[in-house]
Amino acid sequence: MTATTTVVFADLTGSTGVFETLGNEAATRTITSLTDWIGEVCRDHGGRVVKTLGDGVLAVFPAPEGALEAVVRLQREHAQRQARRAPAHQMQLQVGLACGEIVEVDGDCYGDAVNVASRLSDLSGARQIWTTDGVVDQAQLPPPGARFHALGPVPIRGKAQPLNLYRVEWQEDTSTDMMTLPGFGASPQRLLRGAPALSIELRYLDVVGEFGGEEMPVHLGRAREAEFVVHDPRVSRLHARIEWRNEAFVLVDMSSFGTCVRFNGAPTEQTLRRDDCVLHDSGEIALGPDFGDWSLPTVQFALKRK
Numbered sequence: 001m002t003a004t005t006t007v008v009f010a011d012l013t014g015s016t017g018v019f020e021t022l023g024n025e026a027a028t029r030t031i032t033s034l035t036d037w038i039g040e041v042c043r044d045h046g047g048r049v050v051k052t053l054g055d056g057v058l059a060v061f062p063a064p065e066g067a068l069e070a071v072v073r074l075q076r077e078h079a080q081r082q083a084r085r086a087p088a089h090q091m092q093l094q095v096g097l098a099c100g101e102i103v104e105v106d107g108d109c110y111g112d113a114v115n116v117a118s119r120l121s122d123l124s125g126a127r128q129i130w131t132t133d134g135v136v137d138q139a140q141l142p143p144p145g146a147r148f149h150a151l152g153p154v155p156i157r158g159k160a161q162p163l164n165l166y167r168v169e170w171q172e173d174t175s176t177d178m179m180t181l182p183g184f185g186a187s188p189q190r191l192l193r194g195a196p197a198l199s200i201e202l203r204y205l206d207v208v209g210e211f212g213g214e215e216m217p218v219h220l221g222r223a224r225e226a227e228f229v230v231h232d233p234r235v236s237r238l239h240a241r242i243e244w245r246n247e248a249f250v251l252v253d254m255s256s257f258g259t260c261v262r263f264n265g266a267p268t269e270q271t272l273r274r275d276d277c278v279l280h281d282s283g284e285i286a287l288g289p290d291f292g293d294w295s296l297p298t299v300q301f302a303l304k305r306k
Helices: 015-022 024-044 064-082 112-124 133-139
Strands: 002-013 048-052 056-061 092-105 108-110 128-132 147-154 163-169 198-204 207-212 218-221 240-245 248-253 259-263 270-272 276-279 282-286 298-305
Touching: 002 024, 002 064, 002 112, 015 024, 024 048, 024 056, 024 064, 048 108, 056 064, 064 092, 064 128, 064 133, 064 163, 092 112, 092 133, 112 128, 112 163, 128 133, 133 163, 147 240, 198 218, 248 259, 248 270, 270 276
Parallel strands: 092 128
Antiparallel strands: 002 056, 002 092, 048 056, 092 108, 128 163, 147 163, 198 207, 198 298, 218 240, 240 248, 248 276, 259 270, 259 282, 282 298
């Protein structure tokens, strides 16, 4: 059977630590209870669970609106639950969505949308929801209290071209510079105003890269998909992104723990938590919440005029 549908992958992070802390039997009960609950929420919003994958769930929806409502509810309710748990017992959700034609065979489903949703779940990170522009275009508006935040073109393993992605900001009190679809008319690459006269140089240990505005966005992270790779297990797969926006380089935090910027000559630091700032002159980018831990990976940057 073929169908055009919205595919959701919802995975739990931190399950290994829960097994170590609670033991196999108690951890299995906890994870099973959570995956059962994920399935219930998906069904409440018109979805159907195709299968569970240990600590994850694959579900399909006939329309993107129901899928988005389900995953936003999952993140909000799960965050409330985790706030009452000890840190050693906490697991976070990371979610990916994509839409397209799928094929269902013997209780499983296949297709490009399934593969993309799985990859986005892996890339998104704890407490995040990533989706394709196809889902956003069809839904047009986010669920109440949520926002669509454009991530721009992001390289995905197995895809010949980067995909235009969005992060669904589900925290109702979030203060990032989010954009709903009606207010967003172009991807970061289409915001270029002629050939930019600046480039940005990035340095980490013996790795050096120089990028012009026409090459944006550039992702910093430990994944192979990142244009500037930082090999450190504490760094998110795609930790931060640099865009060329309104004739300036803008650093966007995409991580679970934050990114910190220190400009040369400035007395203070700027911490980003899923928000952004304009980069100027030169300085350092700590791929972590602050510069207090001297061992955290730090990327030096400098703007250069061509």
